[in-house]
Amino acid sequence: YCLLGPPLLFVLIELWNERIFMLDSPEEGHPDCCCCASCCEPHVCRLRRCFITLSHAFSLFAFGVSLTLLLTEILKRHVGRFRPHFLAVCRTNTSVLLDCQRAQLTGAVYRALSTDDSFCTEDASSVEDARLSFPSGHASLSVYAMLVLSVYVEVRVTTLRFRYAKAFVQLTAAIASLATCASRVADYWHHPGDVVAGALLGATVALYVM
DSSP, X not given: OTTTHHHHHHHHHHHHHTTTTOOOOOOTTOTTOOEETTEEOHHHHHHHHHHHHHHHHHHHHHHHHHHHHHXXXXXXXXXXXXXXXHHHHHXXXXXXXXXXXXXXXXXXXXXXXXXXXXXXXXXXXXXHHTTOOSSOHHHHHHHHHHHHHHHHHHHHOOOGGGHHHHHHHHHXXXXXXXXXXXXXXXXXXXXXXXXXXXXXXXXXXXXXXX
16 A cells, blocks of 8 residues: 555546546636647646646655665665564574583573574575564555655645545555554564664655655
8 A cells, every 4th residue: 555555646636636527628828728829728738737747746756665665675684683573483493502601700501692594494585584674664665655645635635625535644644654563563573663763764765755
């Protein structure tokens, strides 16, 4: 819904703003009237303005999505924080846990571990994915889409009769984003800090794009 919802609403909003399906013809000199010689084709102008506006909206939205995904992936690969369910995925090799040592000064029993390839017995792809917890990609993308959609609706929907519909769309986007963020913690895919960081990243990109 983060990738398809906003563009779909962009189209609906601009089709309404330009009155694409209206059959009325403006008079000569009206802003909707494109005059060439003796002909006037208002629907051509409306379609052209709608196409230009949607092109700008789609390109900015796609740029923001790409930037959000790129920054998220860079941080995931650089930080490499374990997901909450890392040990369940890893299926630790218990043989590396048996050789314990006692500290001479404190007497504490410990075993120095290295989470290299010998630490896990599960396939490498699953283990690698379990190391990509920070930041949450779902949180960053959902917050970005929510903010861009909310601002776009606020700016482009100016008809008074749609004031409640506008508020409903914005509230729905906020609830969907919040539910997405909460689900990442509830499903043990991310730590709370990962979700907060992802949300801040998405909000930063949204403010930059807008």
